[in-house]
Amino acid sequence: MPEKAPWVTYRPELKVLDCTVRDGGLVNAHRLSDEFVLAVYATCIAAGIDYMEVGYKNSVRLFPPAEFGPWRHCDEGLLNRVFEHHDAEKTGLKLAVMADAGKSDWREVLVPCHESVLDVIRVAFYAHQVSEAVEMIEYAADLGYETSANLMAVSSISEVEIDTVLDAIRPTRASTVVIVDSFGHLYRERIEALYRTYSAAMAGTGKQIGIHAHNNLQLGFANTIDAIILGANRADATMGGFGRGAGNCPMELLLGFLRNPKFKLRPVVELLQNHIEPLRETTHWGPSLPYNITGQLNRHPNAAIKFLEGADNKNYLRFFDELVRDC
Template sequence: MSTPAPHAPAARDRLTVLDCTLRDGGYYTNWEFDDALVEDYLRVCAHTGIDIVELGYARFDPGGRGPYGRLPAGLTPNLPKVLPDGHGLRFAVMVDASGLAGVPAAETGPRLAELLATGSLPVDLVRVAVHHSRAAGLAAEIASLRAAGFGVGLNLMQIDLATPAEVTALVRTVADLGPLEAVYVADSLGSLHAARIAELVELFRTGQDAPVGIHGHDNQGFALRNTLAAAEAGATWLDATVLGMGRGAGNARTEQLLAALGTAPDTLQPMLDLVARRFEPLRDTHRWGAGALYAIAGMRRVHPTYVQRLEENAERDVETKLRALHHLAGQHATSFTPQALEDALRHACA
């Protein structure tokens, strides 16, 4: 398939920048964040022109996740007080499609609305994360969310693994789901390159009516480049996180994306202050960001959580990590399981 000619990027006022730090960054903190950090973060988002803040995950079965992984638990009464009048921020949550399996489809929207009604911030956008191969099975859940008053976004996970025929069918599936606020190309494995992203954006932009978004991962150091390439190809919803904080190698950096989109230095300054004061110390602790192991995982389409787990043990030597990662690549480990990690480490240490 030939690469489509790039389009001129949309003007900033036609782009939607969605910051998902609390959701994606939660993979490092178990969705626990200091109250003062969240308050500072929301103030800065309101000041710097972020359009939407994704507050975390909403789940019917909260499990052992921290408060921003089981919203509205993290939404303290003080949060609305830190936002200026007329701030214009919208608030979103993400739901994992696998977490909807135990709920009757028709009840998805009403039950989520009831759950989120107790939170201190108004959520009007729900993003549904689903493996690209399972999107067709979500029609009833999406209709229920829409009927409950939510705007609905769809994040198509691991789309880099889809064949051309599967992508073509997926575009038709999305077109049949009814109105969506956005449909996202999600670079779940950090494996995509700019030319492929441009192709995917073009296919979705021309094949269905919803705005197209990009969620990039930085395994190969391409997250910002890929996000801007998506915008040039016609994507108008752009994801980012502060200092790139997110699962595995992390995401496009909000502060860099805003700068690339022409945000004035005086407007951007509070975001950079927040990075220096709050997020660089977090990175020193949790050590997200691109590196050689994540680059290998991205190129070989290995799920990034394997590298994240390998890196958590500071005493594990690099040769063991490399052997384990090579084994995982040979097993086509595109989904994370603890057993597969144990098997890879056993193989590496044999």
């Protein structure tokens, strides 16, 4: 009897996280209206999505409120006002924020979970910040939060560094360890190798493996479903792919691929029509040649963002030559 193909069935344990507000907010310094955020929230509930990441818990000293919108800080007053009637048990939706190592005053701003509408703290960090990340994970877990470990820019570090980070994360109470393709550089073969590395490192801990892809090479969706087929049970996506630079795996594609009947596509289409597509008139994201170049060269997308914001933003050859020279 032939082996059952993993992509024609569904796994009820697979959970989807929407990071439209958090990652998409990077496009406009998190100046997103309450109306927009609540529309995403209502869509996540109606679509059966499991988690909604509502922004960052980052420092007001490093990200002054005069320059950044409120979803960069997600102070408890804002969250209590906007999500006043949130009930994770009734809605089936857990609210999350991301706290960056080196950018968050986490000891000062995190309150006990039972005092917050938040359920999850996602700790993002670079390899050299793993010691602080471990502290952050344990601190948040002590406060009662579900936690995840998001090692960023994994395409830019060695296998030895990855192994060292995973060894440090293994004994923590992080429930999920996420493969993060920050630069949108990875191809399928590397996704598979990383999944197997992460999975082996977390074997026996009960930790889930997640995937967070960027779309520089237009592989955000492909890499996400490849990770799912391999066994990843946590997947990130954004509505319309709304995210920094080339954007993310589009939620509408991911839900269309999954075979779990609890997910509903129509609410997502409605949000795209009424809220996401109108943003394209004033805000720009998605695959383009500059982001393709940074993805291929394994460079941070900020180089492409800076180029596109400049006066000479059609001189792609100059941009390419400068990046190649600097590599």
